[in-house]
Amino acid sequence: MKLYRATLMHTPENPFAVPDALHTLDDGALLVDEGRILAAAPYPDLRAAHPRAEVVDLRGGVLLPGFVDTHVHYPQVRVLGGLGMGLLEWLDRNTLPEEARLADATYAGAVAREFLSALAANGTTTALVFGSHYASAMDVFFEEAARTGLRVVAGQVVSDRLLRPELHTTPERAYAEGRALIERWHGTGRALYAVTPRFALSASEGILDACGALMGEFPGVRFTSHINESPREIEVVRGLFPGARDYLDTYERAGLVTRHSVLAHNVHPTGRELDVMAAYRCTAAHCPCSNSSLGSGLFPLRRHLQAGVHVSLGTDVGGGTGFSMLKEGLQAYFMQQLLGEAGQPLAPAHLLYLATRAGAEALDLQDRTGDFGAGKAFDAVYLRPPEGSTLATVLRHAEGPERALAALFTLGTGADVAGVWVEGDRVYQRPATPSEVRV
Numbered sequence: 001m002k003l004y005r006a007t008l009m010h011t012p013e014n015p016f017a018v019p020d021a022l023h024t025l026d027d028g029a030l031l032v033d034e035g036r037i038l039a040a041a042p043y044p045d046l047r048a049a050h051p052r053a054e055v056v057d058l059r060g061g062v063l064l065p066g067f068v069d070t071h072v073h074y075p076q077v078r079v080l081g082g083l084g085m086g087l088l089e090w091l092d093r094n095t096l097p098e099e100a101r102l103a104d105a106t107y108a109g110a111v112a113r114e115f116l117s118a119l120a121a122n123g124t125t126t127a128l129v130f131g132s133h134y135a136s137a138m139d140v141f142f143e144e145a146a147r148t149g150l151r152v153v154a155g156q157v158v159s160d161r162l163l164r165p166e167l168h169t170t171p172e173r174a175y176a177e178g179r180a181l182i183e184r185w186h187g188t189g190r191a192l193y194a195v196t197p198r199f200a201l202s203a204s205e206g207i208l209d210a211c212g213a214l215m216g217e218f219p220g221v222r223f224t225s226h227i228n229e230s231p232r233e234i235e236v237v238r239g240l241f242p243g244a245r246d247y248l249d250t251y252e253r254a255g256l257v258t259r260h261s262v263l264a265h266n267v268h269p270t271g272r273e274l275d276v277m278a279a280y281r282c283t284a285a286h287c288p289c290s291n292s293s294l295g296s297g298l299f300p301l302r303r304h305l306q307a308g309v310h311v312s313l314g315t316d317v318g319g320g321t322g323f324s325m326l327k328e329g330l331q332a333y334f335m336q337q338l339l340g341e342a343g344q345p346l347a348p349a350h351l352l353y354l355a356t357r358a359g360a361e362a363l364d365l366q367d368r369t370g371d372f373g374a375g376k377a378f379d380a381v382y383l384r385p386p387e388g389s390t391l392a393t394v395l396r397h398a399e400g401p402e403r404a405l406a407a408l409f410t411l412g413t414g415a416d417v418a419g420v421w422v423e424g425d426r427v428y429q430r431p432a433t434p435s436e437v438r439v
């Protein structure tokens, strides 16, 4: 049994729905046994009740639930930084040539290791990962993910048109390879499988039906894809599916919109699409850095919330700008500010919720991770800025927990991540500098 002593912050409830959803304990502790949280309470109380528990002293920083990134592409880590292009040009010139290189499983293994270590080093403990077009690259990915201990929900990406020929498959092959991968990896260790057509633009009705068949046969499997990202993309999809009511309908008619569906972007939704997403209780994964970088548009968060659509956050590496969910939270805040009257004001509690618990809910993992409630896994990120940094100064002078949390989102980076745990296993520890006490 261990006691993790720290300043604790988490959002066990949804701050868009209830006031005072941010729970904080200044000198708090988590009682953890075999990777599970038994209690969160003031340190002196837990210490008195459990005098023999080993204490892990994390004072001097803040312990948050591990981040949940609900949209991030494993094959794109090496092509981050492709600035100056809109979505379709960026795919053609920057991204798809790299994705084709993952046909080589040795290359894919190296990319998977780079990708997974970047997730952990940024405090992400659970990720919905857009995979590779190659089944061999997915086997390598799941093997490497199991080695790191991270929670991943991931799947082979399937497409059968309008990309590069070497990235195309057929409905029959997509079904057969998907089935074999699900049988091998879904529910193995901390991994789950997500059926993943790239987007309606690169998917025929036949391949979407093959995805629907997999979803029907394996009810626990998740679904993810892209939707309504850029105006030009939406126009092309309209031309490709003349019978569809809108972009969502291309997925809906194949049975792909469910409680277990996470649709990335949705920057330009219609009212009908929002109503249908709310009715199915599926999620829109908002990727603000990607939307800014690719010039996709300003995400209408308020319209989503008013329609009752669940929203989570994603980094969208490599359309995004890196693995930091802190940066993503800050960018989400900026974009709502820029929307003026149409924007949704975001407080620090909203940013924390979007980066943690909202993602767990999107993946239907809210009973396992996303906050520090009793019974949850000890999935956590310890943020401790280096001495002398601006963030350390601001935290020392912060007037209350909300201001401290706002400072973490405003100034925090990967350099402030000092330790990360999944189910009590340490998956990342910042290399010690001479002036620093090891935690």
Ligand SMILES: O=c1[nH]c(=O)c2nc[nH]c2[nH]1
Residues within 6 Å of the ligand: 073, 087, 091, 095, 198, 199, 226, 229, 290, 316, 319
């Ligand atoms: O942001 C995005 N990244 C991608 O890789 C992609 N593929 C289709 N649509 C996409 N959008």
Ligand SMILES: [Zn+2]
Residues within 6 Å of the ligand: 071, 073, 130, 226, 264, 316, 319
């Ligand atoms: Zn994406």
